[in-house]
Amino acid sequence: MSVVTWRRCAVAMCFLAGALAGQAVQAEPGALSSKERLGKSLFEDAELSSKRNQACVLCHAPDAGFSSPQSDVNAAGAVIEGSIPGRFGNSKPPSAAYAAQSPVLYHAHEEDGGVLFTGGTFWNGRASGNRLGRPVADQARSPFLDPNEMALPDSACVVQRVCKPASTGHYPVKLTDVWGEDICKIDLPPDLDRRCADPAAKITLEKETREKVELAFDKIALAIAAYEASAEVNPFSSKFDLVLAGKAEFNPQEAKGLELFMDKALCANCHLLDAGPAGGPPLLTDFTYDNLGVPANPENPFYANSASNPQGRAWVEQGLKTYLETDPLYRATAASQLGKVKVPTLRNVDKRPSPDFVKAFMHNGYFKTLKGVVNFYNTRDTKPRCKAPGLGEAEALAQNCWPGPEVSENLNKDEMGDLKLTEAEEDAVVAFMKTLSDGYRPPSQ
Numbered sequence: 001m002s003v004v005t006w007r008r009c010a011v012a013m014c015f016l017a018g019a020l021a022g023q024a025v026q027a028e029p030g031a032l033s034s035k036e037r038l039g040k041s042l043f044e045d046a047e048l049s050s051k052r053n054q055a056c057v058l059c060h061a062p063d064a065g066f067s068s069p070q071s072d073v074n075a076a077g078a079v080i081e082g083s084i085p086g087r088f089g090n091s092k093p094p095s096a097a098y099a100a101q102s103p104v105l106y107h108a109h110e111e112d113g114g115v116l117f118t119g120g121t122f123w124n125g126r127a128s129g130n131r132l133g134r135p136v137a138d139q140a141r142s143p144f145l146d147p148n149e150m151a152l153p154d155s156a157c158v159v160q161r162v163c164k165p166a167s168t169g170h171y172p173v174k175l176t177d178v179w180g181e182d183i184c185k186i187d188l189p190p191d192l193d194r195r196c197a198d199p200a201a202k203i204t205l206e207k208e209t210r211e212k213v214e215l216a217f218d219k220i221a222l223a224i225a226a227y228e229a230s231a232e233v234n235p236f237s238s239k240f241d242l243v244l245a246g247k248a249e250f251n252p253q254e255a256k257g258l259e260l261f262m263d264k265a266l267c268a269n270c271h272l273l274d275a276g277p278a279g280g281p282p283l284l285t286d287f288t289y290d291n292l293g294v295p296a297n298p299e300n301p302f303y304a305n306s307a308s309n310p311q312g313r314a315w316v317e318q319g320l321k322t323y324l325e326t327d328p329l330y331r332a333t334a335a336s337q338l339g340k341v342k343v344p345t346l347r348n349v350d351k352r353p354s355p356d357f358v359k360a361f362m363h364n365g366y367f368k369t370l371k372g373v374v375n376f377y378n379t380r381d382t383k384p385r386c387k388a389p390g391l392g393e394a395e396a397l398a399q400n401c402w403p404g405p406e407v408s409e410n411l412n413k414d415e416m417g418d419l420k421l422t423e424a425e426e427d428a429v430v431a432f433m434k435t436l437s438d439g440y441r442p443p444s445q
């Protein structure tokens, strides 16, 4: 890809020059503003789901790096069951941390005539940020109403549960405390609570009531976005950050890993090591989209979710194309983005509640080990195609082959596939990624 050059020079510039030194280790967790505290309560409130059993935090848990806390699920299909039993979405929860700086989706033309999209959230960019000016705020409206996640039938159900004093008695800060008393003065239908129990209910409201509901729903989303942008969720307190701040040192393997990450392994082309859009420490993503050719996860439970997926096994993650097709401005470029998914942050990629806890990697959770991920970048195009269909990561590694890509169009062939890393070099890159977990405590002298 022609973006290689600028991506690479962006990296070379500031990191080694130490331009960021002293900027890291910023956060004092616990010091949340009232809007952020409200957002945290909303993020943790299972009342805001169909069966009152699911909250954002149950799919985005701090001790798993704001990703899935379910080791057994990660070890297999990697998709967490929604509020309604038997309902599954199609992907692995990415980190909800370090996502708040993603810019409103925009595009630029590349030298080779291609189009490079940056920003938005979700693997396929569909929370573009066009509604509320912040992709994470646009995003926060979705899970409540997604039939495979929190599964409420209408935003009015969320607003009612947040505004009703009985259910929000446990919020230390209320929606009205942050946005004023009027935000909850909405004339909602008396039987709304009962109807919200039916995930398929069609709730019609007077125009004025609908406008007030959407305004309150936007404020709920903005409070969640404020929490997701807070110092508690983005503490920048990893070993990597301490090294940047001159307060810790990498061991030789980690230092080697960082060098490879920036140079021979090309990782930093996309998992950037220069300042984030707001100027703070590196976010380890450039918020662009790529198709790496990750194999389909044969255990993805979405294949069997006939209510949402009439295509069954034939379904593939089409990536950014799915969103672009819905926008008249971008429809013409949609096909060129088939299969490209968002570059995720690598912060907390190895953060887990216990050493034997399994994490899943990539949009569909095909990979279960960082070593497997690095080996894939290194050898995607040099190992033979697996003969047996549907092999998982462990079997593919054992048989020294890779299954074909989930989507074969628009594969990235310039920055990966044959990196010529030795095994020791792969291990070093993994060792470096392990320094990206927040909450690092230097060993006492």
Ligand code: HEC
Binding pocket: 043, 054, 055, 056, 057, 058, 059, 060, 080, 081, 082, 089, 090, 091, 092, 093, 094, 095, 096, 099, 120, 121, 122, 123, 124, 136, 139, 140, 143, 144, 148, 149, 150, 224, 228, 342
């Ligand atoms: C059932 C599990 C589940 C629940 C509940 C859930 N999420 Fe997610 N979250 C996911 C999955 C899966 C994705 C990726 C989906 C996709 O890209 O299509 C995701 C994506 C995200 C992203 C995008 C990150 C990025 O960089 O693109 C954010 C932010 C996020 N969720 C926050 C939230 C918030 C806020 C809530 C509650 C209002 C929530 N999630 C509830 C599973 C969940």
Ligand code: HEC
Binding pocket: 094, 095, 261, 265, 266, 267, 268, 269, 270, 271, 289, 290, 291, 292, 293, 294, 341, 342, 343, 344, 345, 346, 349, 360, 361, 362, 363, 364, 370, 373, 374, 377, 412, 415, 416, 429
């Ligand atoms: C061309 C851009 C690009 C390059 C170069 C790149 N990555 Fe990635 N990385 C991505 C994208 C895009 C994804 C998500 C792909 C998917 O889910 O299908 C990803 C996902 C990952 C993940 C999984 C994270 C998660 O939360 O699931 C890890 C780990 C990772 N990359 C590490 C690396 C390492 C190590 C290197 C260098 C050897 C590297 N990447 C090089 C774009 C890139």
